[in-house]
Amino acid sequence: MLLNQFLLLSALLFAMGVYGVLTRRNGVLVLMSVELILNAVNINLVAFGAFQDNVQGDVFAIFVIAVAAAEVGVGLAMVLLMYRNRRSIDFTEVDLMKG
Amino acid sequence: MTSALLLAQVEFDVAQNIAFAIIAAIMLISAFKMVTTGNVVHAALYLVIVLAASAAIFILLGSDFVGATQVLVYIGAIIVLFLFGIMLTKAQLGDDDSVEKEQRSMGALVGLLLFVVMAFALIDTFGTQEIEFGNPEPIAYVAEPVDANDLPTPVREALNISANSGTVEISEAQFATLLPEVQRRVPGAEVRGNNAQIADAIFSQYIIPFEAVSVLLLAALIGAVVVARKE
Structure with missing residues (x-):
């Protein structure tokens, strides 16, 4: 199999994730799109690991999965806090620091 | 012989590529x-399909442990x-068309631009380089006298050892004649796969990042x- 077919798949997934982050207003959906981006990175890591025939790609992919779990936990806690304070999870309304 | 081997190699690759195409199509549509x-x-449910498809991609790449972790x-x-x-925030379960048209087209533009730039760089850099799936690691030979009665039947049959021939020791030359699937059943034979290498790497070279992650x-x-x- 070509290395590029995996890399292009992951690039497409990454671009879709970026589209989701940019267009979604619902906080939970933004976090889901971030997961899509992290997943694209994981496919890249594992593909390069297989390409170079070592396990470093796999090891880093596992670390990324662990960090993603932590990120989702804290991110959703923040979304919940925002919902409690404002009764809304629309990220475009959070513009306190807008110049 | 060589052409048969070559054909087998090609056939194998075709199967992998078909699997890849199906998985990739499911994944991209769901994404x-x-x-x-x-x-x-x-x-959220489409995200499940995307994640399952990427687990399948990991397994296709030979990283079954990462797939299982995924x-x-x-x-x-x-x-x-x-x-x-979703439940706790009572997000509107119906349509979420609150996104302005302008923002949507800008997002699409940025995503498309990102993809085009990355695709160009990737094709330019890696072209048609193949991922070589090397042969699985050879099974290590360990000399170990064992009772013939304890040997698995396939090993005994392959080496013509009868069950009541007492203690036998399989020599390295005999071991080499066995098929891999029989070799791994010889007592003391050490099978090292991808998972053992991952474990070695995490708990030696990457022990500090591992502790930091915990x-x-x-x-x-x-x-x-x-x-x-x-x-």
Whole structure:
């Protein structure tokens, strides 16, 4: 199999994730799109690991999965806090620091 | 002989490529639906399909441990967190068309631009380089006298050892004549796969990042509780 077919798949997934982050207003959906981006990175890591025939790609992919779990936990806690304070999870309304 | 081997190689590759095409198609359609659907719960369920498809891609690449971790952590835990997040925030379950048309087209433009730039760079750099799936690691030979009675039947049959011939020792030359699937059943034979290498790497070379990740998870746990609890 070509290395590029995996890399292009992951690039497409990454671009879709970026589209989701940019267009979604619902906080939970933004976090889901971030997961899509992290997943694209994981496919890249594992593909390069297989390409170079070592396990470093796999090891880093596992670390990324662990960090993603932590990120989702804290991110959703923040979304919940925002919902409690404002009764809304629309990220475009959070513009306190807008110049 | 060579042409038969070559043909077998090609056939194998075709099967892998068909599997890749099916998985990639499912994955991309679901990902597109996920970022465009108006229903929040449907988006979470499409995310499940994307994550399962990428677990399949990992297994296709020979990283079965990462695939299993993906299923356990992402599909088992993170999706549940997302569904809880959706429930607890009473997000509108109907259509979420609140995004302005302008923002949508700008997002599409940025995504497309990113993809085009990355695709150009990737094709330019890696061209048609193949991923070589090397042969599985040879099974290590260990000299070990064993009772013929304890030998697995396939090993005995392959080496013409009768069950009541007392203690035997399989020589290296005999071991080399065995097929791999018989070799791995010889007592003391050491099979080392991808998983053993991952374990070795995590617990030796990457032990400090590993410990740091465990502290990070604890910090995230405490942080999430502190942030989300009621005053």
